[in-house]
Amino acid sequence: MSLAKVKHIVLVLSGKGGVGKSSVTTQLALSLSLAGHSVGVLDVDLTGPSIPRMFGIEDAKVTQAPGGWLPITVHEADPSAGVGSLRVMSLGFLLPKRGDAVVWRGPKKTAMVRQFLSDVFWDETDYLLIDTPPGTSDEHISLAENLLQKARPGQLAGAVVVTTPQAVATADVRKELNFCTKTNIRVLGVVENMCGFVCPNCSECTNIFMSGGGEVMANDFGVRFLGRVPIDPQFLVLIETGKRPTYPAGTTVDGKDISTPAGASTSEEEEVKDGSRLVHKYKDCSLAPIFSKITADVISAVQQ
Numbered sequence: 001m002s003l004a005k006v007k008h009i010v011l012v013l014s015g016k017g018g019v020g021k022s023s024v025t026t027q028l029a030l031s032l033s034l035a036g037h038s039v040g041v042l043d044v045d046l047t048g049p050s051i052p053r054m055f056g057i058e059d060a061k062v063t064q065a066p067g068g069w070l071p072i073t074v075h076e077a078d079p080s081a082g083v084g085s086l087r088v089m090s091l092g093f094l095l096p097k098r099g100d101a102v103v104w105r106g107p108k109k110t111a112m113v114r115q116f117l118s119d120v121f122w123d124e125t126d127y128l129l130i131d132t133p134p135g136t137s138d139e140h141i142s143l144a145e146n147l148l149q150k151a152r153p154g155q156l157a158g159a160v161v162v163t164t165p166q167a168v169a170t171a172d173v174r175k176e177l178n179f180c181t182k183t184n185i186r187v188l189g190v191v192e193n194m195c196g197f198v199c200p201n202c203s204e205c206t207n208i209f210m211s212g213g214g215e216v217m218a219n220d221f222g223v224r225f226l227g228r229v230p231i232d233p234q235f236l237v238l239i240e241t242g243k244r245p246t247y248p249a250g251t252t253v254d255g256k257d258i259s260t261p262a263g264a265s266t267s268e269e270e271e272v273k274d275g276s277r278l279v280h281k282y283k284d285c286s287l288a289p290i291f292s293k294i295t296a297d298v299i300s301a302v303q304q
């Protein structure tokens, strides 16, 4: 992989599947871009690459240049809007049937990932986020070893560990934190996803599971707790259909009114799933202010 022009690499890890690792990667990428940084996302989750779907670029065609595979541009930098560029590369682009999980056995998988890591050309990138397969298997260890070998000293900034309130109660997330210690990867912090539910009718956030476990666990391990993220069905609508999130009158996040103004544009063109508009639509999501804070904390952890 040509990493020469990448400033910082951040891994996104989870001890088990389905906790929202790819959603967190996507939202970190959008928030970093909204903060003006140039961002790359590399999806090596062989268990079912979901990143192309999340960015609305499932049908994108990857091309090859002399320097390697060229990542897909979700949007270019727009300095007048303070937005940085966003590019994505996924193993999913190379699978014959998009969205399939890879069924190869260990050594073939590892060889594929190794080659994939070497063959992608990244242009000027402030943050490269890597969405990894869930778990702490041998496959993970070899992925981490490969990365550590390829990155220059200090380039691999660390890992963001994603969990859910239920997963905290299991051993998986602790295993993930132990995995980081074993592989010498610094933990930048823990995100607790799906810690509550944003009601689509009144936008009240209700804690459906016992929340707070992520923070206790982060304290136990002496790592930073980055924050809690509720389930917002409007985020799912944005990802699945490309529709701009809308909220009833009076909806606030941290005291800020995020309700959809009367007469806001919902034209056909606006509704169309189009990766280049995603970042601007995401700005209207109730999760965006939460991720803006998480992202600021990740940046400060990277720079420490």
Ligand SMILES: Nc1ncnc2c1ncn2[C@@H]1O[C@H](COP(=O)(O)OP(=O)(O)OP(=O)(O)O)[C@@H](O)[C@H]1O
Pocket (backbone or CB within 6 Å): 014, 016, 017, 018, 019, 020, 021, 022, 023, 024, 045, 048, 050, 134, 193, 194, 229, 230, 231, 232, 233, 235, 236, 239
């Ligand atoms: N906070 C959230 N609000 C609304 N939907 C969410 C949230 N977090 C995750 N989801 C949705 O839950 C589903 C699973 O999330 P995601 O694919 O990010 O999990 P994952 O941990 O990456 O899974 P896998 O292990 O299969 O890769 C997705 O449809 C995603 O959009």
Ligand code: SF4
Pocket (backbone or CB within 6 Å): 199, 201, 202, 203, 204, 206
């Ligand atoms: S206030 Fe909201 S969450 Fe509670 S019952 Fe009414 S609509 Fe549902």
